[in-house]
Amino acid sequence: MPTSKDVAQAAGVAQSTVSYVLSGKRPISEKTRKKVEAAIEQLTYQPNAGARALASRKTRVIGLVIPFIPELEMGSIMEFVSVIASTARQFDHDILLVTDDEGAAGLRRVVGQQICDGLILMQVEDEDERLPVARSLHVPVVLIGIPRDPSGLVCIDADFEMAGEHCVRDLAAAGHSVISVIDWQPAVMDRHVNYVDRFLHGTDVAAKALGVTVLHLPGGTDRATISESVDKALASTTGNPAFIVPDRTIQDILRRDLSGRGLTLGLDVSVIGSASPTLAELQPIPLSTIDLRPAEVSRRAVKIMCQLLESDSQGPHESLELVPTVITHRSSTLRPQ
Amino acid sequence: MPTSKDVAQAAGVAQSTVSYVLSGKRPISEKTRKKVEAAIEQLTYQPNAGARALASRKTRVIGLVIPFIPELEMGSIMEFVSVIASTARQFDHDILLVTDDEGAAGLRRVVGQQICDGLILMQVEDEDERLPVARSLHVPVVLIGIPRDPSGLVCIDADFEMAGEHCVRDLAAAGHSVISVIDWQPAVMDRHVNYVDRFLHGTDVAAKALGVTVLHLPGGTDRATISESVDKALASTTGNPAFIVPDRTIQDILRRDLSGRGLTLGLDVSVIGSASPTLAELQPIPLSTIDLRPAEVSRRAVKIMCQLLESDSQGPHESLELVPTVITHRSSTLRPQ
DNA sequence: TTGAAAGCGTTACCAC
DNA sequence: GTGGTAACGCTTTCAA
Numbered sequence: 001m002p003t004s005k006d007v008a009q010a011a012g013v014a015q016s017t018v019s020y021v022l023s024g025k026r027p028i029s030e031k032t033r034k035k036v037e038a039a040i041e042q043l044t045y046q047p048n049a050g051a052r053a054l055a056s057r058k059t060r061v062i063g064l065v066i067p068f069i070p071e072l073e074m075g076s077i078m079e080f081v082s083v084i085a086s087t088a089r090q091f092d093h094d095i096l097l098v099t100d101d102e103g104a105a106g107l108r109r110v111v112g113q114q115i116c117d118g119l120i121l122m123q124v125e126d127e128d129e130r131l132p133v134a135r136s137l138h139v140p141v142v143l144i145g146i147p148r149d150p151s152g153l154v155c156i157d158a159d160f161e162m163a164g165e166h167c168v169r170d171l172a173a174a175g176h177s178v179i180s181v182i183d184w185q186p187a188v189m190d191r192h193v194n195y196v197d198r199f200l201h202g203t204d205v206a207a208k209a210l211g212v213t214v215l216h217l218p219g220g221t222d223r224a225t226i227s228e229s230v231d232k233a234l235a236s237t238t239g240n241p242a243f244i245v246p247d248r249t250i251q252d253i254l255r256r257d258l259s260g261r262g263l264t265l266g267l268d269v270s271v272i273g274s275a276s277p278t279l280a281e282l283q284p285i286p287l288s289t290i291d292l293r294p295a296e297v298s299r300r301a302v303k304i305m306c307q308l309l310e311s312d313s314q315g316p317h318e319s320l321e322l323v324p325t326v327i328t329h330r331s332s333t334l335r336p337q
Numbered sequence: 338m339p340t341s342k343d344v345a346q347a348a349g350v351a352q353s354t355v356s357y358v359l360s361g362k363r364p365i366s367e368k369t370r371k372k373v374e375a376a377i378e379q380l381t382y383q384p385n386a387g388a389r390a391l392a393s394r395k396t397r398v399i400g401l402v403i404p405f406i407p408e409l410e411m412g413s414i415m416e417f418v419s420v421i422a423s424t425a426r427q428f429d430h431d432i433l434l435v436t437d438d439e440g441a442a443g444l445r446r447v448v449g450q451q452i453c454d455g456l457i458l459m460q461v462e463d464e465d466e467r468l469p470v471a472r473s474l475h476v477p478v479v480l481i482g483i484p485r486d487p488s489g490l491v492c493i494d495a496d497f498e499m500a501g502e503h504c505v506r507d508l509a510a511a512g513h514s515v516i517s518v519i520d521w522q523p524a525v526m527d528r529h530v531n532y533v534d535r536f537l538h539g540t541d542v543a544a545k546a547l548g549v550t551v552l553h554l555p556g557g558t559d560r561a562t563i564s565e566s567v568d569k570a571l572a573s574t575t576g577n578p579a580f581i582v583p584d585r586t587i588q589d590i591l592r593r594d595l596s597g598r599g600l601t602l603g604l605d606v607s608v609i610g611s612a613s614p615t616l617a618e619l620q621p622i623p624l625s626t627i628d629l630r631p632a633e634v635s636r637r638a639v640k641i642m643c644q645l646l647e648s649d650s651q652g653p654h655e656s657l658e659l660v661p662t663v664i665t666h667r668s669s670t671l672r673p674q
Numbered sequence: 675t676t677g678a679a680a681g682c683g684t685t686a687c688c689a690c
Numbered sequence: 691g692t693g694g695t696a697a698c699g700c701t702t703t704c705a706a
Binding site for chain 3: 353
């Protein structure tokens with residue numbers, strides 16, 4: 001492997017000049033720049049990351065802490081991971097995976113060994129054991145998700161409250177006066193990710209503002225629970241029922257239950273579910289969908305991280321950003337009762 | 338951040354001794370080891386990865402090249418990623434993400450800059466533009482998937498041929514003499530991932546051996562295609578039809594189509610589909626499932642990589658490993674016609 | 675069994 | 691605008 005020394009020799013300049021050509025940290029005459037660039041090209045020189053990290057104290061690597069296999073919704077996790085990795089490249093950074101089964105110790109390790117310059121934490125819960133560590137680490141940390149106490153932390157997430165509001169507003173506008181919200185499945189409720197509360201709160205806010213009734217019904221991945229919830233929903237409505245189903249893993253079961261009752265989505269029943277647009281496309285379910293825009297959240301998380309790294313301010317930062325969600329309508333879905 | 342020099346000083350030994358205590362590359366007296374370990378503990382020393390990489394020419398990082406967002410089956414990709422990352426940690430390595438949108442240049446970059454010691458490529462296609470690069474790189478490369486020409490490459494994958502055979506054998510044993518295999522959706526067929534061919538070939542082999550008929554019918558993510566395929570299947574069978582549906586994204590559509598025709602899975606129809614056991618659990622579809630064991634494939638891929646790194650033999654290696662698949666039966670699914 | 679010192683390939687400061 | 695050189699923090703060879 002050629003080194004910058006080789007390049008310097010080939011170009012007939014000092015090693016430091018090669019470094020400055022690459023970094024642009026000091027003016028270089030057109031002539032020598034050309035010479036150096038030619039030598040780099042010709043030797044196919046690439047700077048050694050380890051040496052660079054050692055000398056500059058910057059690895060240009062961001063640690064991404066991925067959730068510990070909750071089996072649920074791996075697909076949407078991958079959506080985050082994938083976009084985060086691509087975006088990081090756009091900012092000339094790489095992503096190192098930190099699996100959550102290492103726990104808080106993993107965070108200390110990658111930062112302590114100076115493998116990466118900063119951390120992005122996914123799936124942050126209300127009370128997260130990683131947070132005290134995150135605060136004490138002397139590197140920038142960006143959270144995807146909002147803990148109960150976000151003080152001293154940089155957080156970003158989809159605006160779940162707004163999403164909840166929008167869903168209710170849409171169904172109300174379609175003429176529904178009673179709207180059933182199916183909760184996330186127990187496994188998710190138990191994890192105390194507070195986006196659940198934020199979403200549900202959004203539905204209540206809108207309901208109060210519009211004078212409609214919102215029913216909160218239990219969610220689950222078994223037919224029995226859903227069936228029971230649908231019973232309740234039907235019992236409480238005189239007209240056509242309307243459902244809001246934020247948990248993707250429930251949507252399919254609900255659909256089966258409804259069609260088992262001879263109810264046609266979009267005709268007899270209005271449903272809004274969360275989904276990425278591509279997923280909705282792939283499985284043409286007649287739902288209006290709340291797009292929580294994981295890609296946008298991911299992009300911004302990386303952007304924020306890179307800004308923090310740029311301005312390498314040591315002290316702790318604090319900020320909270322909510323990414324607006326989007327409702328995509330599907331024709332003939334929201335039918336007035 | 339404390340350095341090994343600090344540790345040496347605190348322990349009253351030479352810096353090299355600290356290094357040897359950590360690496361175990363030479364015998365250390367119990368006494369000095371204790372002293373050094375105490376100092377490490379007390380200073381919470383962690384070796385600097387960059388410096389270590391520079392001096393040892395080993396980063397202890399493995400690059401993982403993830404597929405470029407084909408929107409399909411992100412969930413199963415994440416299953417690989419997650420297990421790969423955990424397993425790598427068990428071998429004291431970390432995973433760096435390399436997104437496939439960087440293409441072959443990305444491989445050259447991470448290897449050229451010596452950010453990682455080896456590469457694992459996921460979703461290897463029949464003719465893969467990354468392969469020539471992979472062969473020319475002077476680091477170990479492990480492929481998940483088997484290209485048309487695996488010469489000079491280390492490959493690992495699920496044994497799709499065996500999976501195909503098993504599916505047919507199972508249905509034949511249940512009394513079916515005509516078995517319909519629904520192809521993967523066109524998007525997958527077009528990508529020329531040869532596991533499709535291997536699987537289909539397996540079904541043919543078993544069919545021939547057992548004297549049963551295998552029908553290959555087009556797959557797709559739209560109802561029309563599936564409906565047509567089901568028509569053909571029904572037309573060709575006098576008894577109860579049997580289906581093999583390796584593509585997960587098709588299973589749900591098929592199920593809807595069948596129940597639309599008043600056919601009950603497990604009673605009127607036998608179906609075998611591929612799925613991870615957990616997924617099957619989550620969505621209780623009455624299918625027997627082929628478990629392609631992505632976790633096992635991932636674990637072995639990492640293990641092979643770490644062995645290659647251990648024995649850091651420069652020359653190109655070549656090997657091909659097929660991981661046996663497993664069929665999980667669900668009661669009352671495979672009903673004799 | 676241990677220590678001293680020479681690199682490893684950059685960056686960045688200090689001269690010129 | 692450019693060159694020389696001292697770090698950066700570790701590994702490893704050579705001596706003792």
